[in-house]
Amino acid sequence: MKNIGQLMKQAQEMQAQMAAMQEQLGGIYVEGKAGGGMVEVTLSCKNELKKLKIDPSLLNPAEVEILEDLLVAAFNDAKQKAETRTAEEMTKITSGLKLPGGMNLPF
Numbered sequence: 001m002k003n004i005g006q007l008m009k010q011a012q013e014m015q016a017q018m019a020a021m022q023e024q025l026g027g028i029y030v031e032g033k034a035g036g037g038m039v040e041v042t043l044s045c046k047n048e049l050k051k052l053k054i055d056p057s058l059l060n061p062a063e064v065e066i067l068e069d070l071l072v073a074a075f076n077d078a079k080q081k082a083e084t085r086t087a088e089e090m091t092k093i094t095s096g097l098k099l100p101g102g103m104n105l106p107f
Contacts, residue, residue, distance in 0.1 A: 017093045043082050
């Protein structure tokens with residue numbers, strides 16, 4: 001049962017590290033772009049929208065659908081970058097944890 005005790009200790013340490021990481025993710029920002037940079041979205045790695053930049057040339061009422069599509073594309077680009085960065089941070093925490101075969105985090 002020594003292995004279970006070690007696993008529990010590692011799990012507790014990882015839980016503390018994950019709580020710290022969650023707090024840090026709120027301060028890590030990624031930028032998504034669309035339309036060659038005409039629309040830029042800045043998100044935190046907690047998917048909180050922090051900034052939105054729209055090139056004034058896109059503010060044509062007759063072409064609202066283009067702007068809407070670019071906003072969605074820029075947001076999705078930023079979201080993908082945030083997810084990648086979050087996964088990288090998670091790997092840093094969980095890399096030392098030796099889980100039984102077939103078990104990965106998050107469960």
